Amino acid sequence: MEKNKIRYLGLGGIVGPVLFSASVVITAGVRTDYSHITHFISELGATGTPTEEWMNFVGFVPSGILIVLFAIALLTFSKKKPMAVIGSVFMMLFGAGMAIAGLFSCDQGCIPNGSLESLIHDRVSAVTFISAIAGILLSGFSFNKLSFFRKFWGFSLFTGLVSIVLLAIMINSFESRNLTGLWQRLLLLFLFLWTSRIGIHIFKNTEQIS
Template sequence: MNLSRSGICCGIAAPVIWLSLIGLAGAMRPEFSHSYQYISELGERGSITEIPMRYIGFGFAGFLYVCFAAALPATLRKGWRAALLAMLIGLDGVGRIGAGVYACDPGCNGLSSSQELHRLFAMAGFSAAILATVVCGIIFRRHPWLGMLSAYSISSGLLAATLLFLMTWEANPIQTPGLFEHLATGVLSTWTLVFAVYLLCASALSDE
C-alpha cells in the first residue's frame, strides 16, 4: 500500500475512532448526558475517561486527520485546490490534538489557562472542519468524479454550522447544548468518512 492510500485509510479510521471513543467514554460514565453535556467533559481533568478521551479520542484521532490531510495533494493532484483542502483538514487535526493536550476543567466551566486553550483549539478545529466541507463542495464541483459530493459537502458544512450556532445560542428554547454539539461532530465525522471512502474507491479504480 503506497503512502497516499495509507493516508486515505487514516481518513477512514479517524472519524470511526473519534465517534467510538465518544460512545465508549459515555458508556463508562452512566451519569454523563449526551444531550446536556459537552464532548469535552468526557476528557475533563480528573475523570475516569480523561486518559482515553484526551490521548486517543482527541490526540490520536487528530494525528490521523493530519495524516489524511498530508495525503490529499498527491491523491487529488489539483494544485492549490488540494493544498487548501489539505490545510483545512490538517487544521482540524491540529485543533483536535491541541484540545487533547489542554484538558478542560471539570464541567468545562473553569477559568484556567488550560480550559481557555482547550476551547480555542476545539473551536479552531470545528471551524476548519466546517470550512473544509464547504470549500470541498465549491472548488471541486466541476471535478469529474469528486463533483458528485459537492452538494453533500456544502450541505454538511451548513448543517454543522447551524447546529453549532444552536449550541451556543443563549436564547435557544431547546436547552440541550450537548445534543447539538454531538450532532454537529457526527455530521462532520460522517462527511470525512464518506469523503475518505470515496477517495479510496476512486484510487483503487484508477490503479486497475
C-alpha cells in the same frame, strides 16, 4: 506519493471518527453522572475525571492525527488549485485541533474562564470546528473542478451549510446548556460523515487513476 500510500492515508477519514466515537461511547458508559444530551464531549477528558486519559489519549489525540493523514491524502488530489489546497489545509487544522484539544484538557464541567489549560482547550476547539466547516465548504467548491471528486461537490456544500447551522445552534445553547451535547454530536456526525465518505472514495478509487 505512491498511490497505495495515498489510499491508506485516506482511511484516516474513516478510522479517526470511528475511534473517536467509540471512545466517547465507552468513556460515557462508565460515567453515571454524564449525559450525551447536555454535556460537552470534552467533559469526558476534563482534568481530574476518571475518563481523562482514555478520552484524550485514545480518543482526541490519535483520532486527530488520523484526520490529518486523511487531509494529506486529500491534498494530493488538489492539482495545485488554490481552493482545493486551502480546503485541505483547513482539514489538517481540524485534525490538529482535535489532537491539541486532547493535550490541553478543559476543567471539570468545561466552565468558561477557567485555568490556562482550559482556556487553550476552548480556543482550540472553536478553531477546530470552524476549520472543519471551512475545509468542507472550500473542498466542495473545488470538487466541481476536480473530476475525481466531482460527484461530491453538492454533498460537501450541503454538509458545510448544515454544519454552520448546527454550530450556531450549539453556541446559542452554551448559556442554558439546553441540548448542548446533542447539538455537538449532530455537528460532529455531519463532519465525520463527510470525512468517512471522502475517505472511502479515496481508498476504493485511487488505484484507478492513470
